[in-house]
Amino acid sequence: MLVPVLLITLFSACKKQESNIDVVSNDKTKPGVVTDIQVKNFNGGAYITYKLPASPNLLYVLADYKINDNKSRQTKASYYTDTIMVDGFAKTKEYQVTLYAVSRANVKSDPVTVTVHPDLPEYLLVNTGLALTPDFGGVNVFGLNTTKAAVAVHIISQNTTTSKYDEKEPQYISTDTVNFSIRGYQDVPVKFGVFTSDKYGNYSDTLFTTLTPFREVLLDKSKFFVYHLSSDSEIGYGWEFRRFFDGSTNEPDGWHTNPGASPTIQGTFGLGVKAQLSRFTLWERVNGAYGYANAKRFTVWGSDKDAPQDIALPNNSAAGTIIGDWVNMGSYNFPDPPSGLPPNQANASDIDFVAKGVNFNINIAAPPAKFIRFVINQTWGGVDYGNTMEISLYGNPL
Structure with missing residues (x-):
């Protein structure tokens, strides 16, 4: 008894579903063609304006055209507008575009061909x-x-x-x-x-x-050394500045400043060589990625002096700015989280991005340097202390 009942139910459901399908139109009348055609070319395409036919069942206008030797393209424009855009052309030359008015019953008008000449793509x-x-x-x-x-x-x-x-x-x-x-x-x-x-x-x-x-090489971090100046930040939680370039990106092998102890968040180190720098890789703290004390805005200052003197450096300055013995090698923004999440809400993709390290370029016009001062201008959490895990510098030792 169960099988016949199921079949009857299924059949009834199918019949009901079929009855709800609306036919767009039963009017098979061919619509009229578009007229009064005008063309306005732009880079790689054109706008084609026209007068619509007075066909009561008109649905849209279709443009059919080749954009290169091998590929064709179609675009549509509703009957609510008198303009259609054709684009994707490979060159600046004449192309033929065929226009059709199409009815609600999917009946095409006679073709109308128009020539476009796109500007340079x-x-x-x-x-x-x-x-x-x-x-x-x-x-x-x-x-x-x-x-x-x-x-x-x-x-x-x-x-x-x-x-x-x-x-x-x-x-x-x-x-x-x-x-x-x-x-x-x-x-x-x-x-x-x-x-x-x-x-x-x-x-x-x-x-x-x-x-x-x-020539570009990874600078030898075994030659780097802390060059502490009086305005450099006080260390917090035992995370000494030397750990900023010790070759490890794992906690606690990073640099952490003491909350509230310094007006600026900065540290200074020597390269052990004079080098024309090209770029650097920065690893931020994965624990608290895109939050708290991780650097959001920072500046790299360089000096080619044998014993550069301490001086207060501005929180905002342009690359090339010279203050005392120091020149701004570049001001940087750490990239936004790949997830698009707000600060302190990093997901797995954000953490993975941070863990791999982020590359930053140094302007090729920047002068050679013997010393680097790393200044955190703003943290992701807006706090008055900072932390970073590791830095690697590349360039040409002179």
Whole structure:
């Protein structure tokens, strides 16, 4: 008895579900075509305006077009508007766009063809202005992205063993400036190439140049030493400043200042060599990641004096500022948590990000240094003491 009852119930449910499906339209009349067409071109695309047909069952206007030799694209515009945008074109040249008025019954009008001539696509606009220059351990890529387009910048380099080109991970840019460095190369001539792409699958030509990267090594931390000056912060909880460069990122092998004891949060150390610095890696405290005493804003000051003198340094200053024996090598903001969570609420991805260490570049125009003063200008928790676990510096010992 159970099986027939189940079948009857299922059949009834199916019948009820089918009865609730609304048919968009039974009117199979072909709609009229769009008329009075005008075109306004922009970078990589065009706006097409038109007069809609007087068809009562019109639903939308469809544009069908090829954006490059291999790929077609379609865009739609509701009958509430008289403009459709076509974009993603690979070059600045003439393209044919076919327009259809489409009814609620999915019936197309006769085709109407219009010619567009997009301005130079944004990915090419970026590519034509890119400059490759030598950097420490690699190459720097600089250029402008005035329209803030979403583009990918690709760097390739010739492999001296295979003579083929190896590609680095693309850099995805949507800001008004392209400025990044690719590292990991020796200070010998390397043939580099750069090209750009966009989200539509268009690729620019590759620009090639041969450059010799500047020498970059990890500075020997066994040569570092504490150079305590009178305005440096008082140590808290036994976390001596020497632990800031002892090679360990584990607690308690870090630097911690004493709450309320110092007007500034800072420490000073010698490099044991004179070096043209290129970058540094900073490890913050995982316990309390993105909170409490971890550095949010900080400044790296350098001095090439044999015995730099103490002096009060400003909490806010621009790179290149000179105060006494010290020059601002760079003012930095620790990156926001990958999760987007507010301070003191770090999740597993945020903790993993902090634990790996974060790289910061030093301006290539910064002068050589023998001593470093690390100043925490603001902590994530807004407290008057600071902590960090470890720092590693890279550059060229002179």
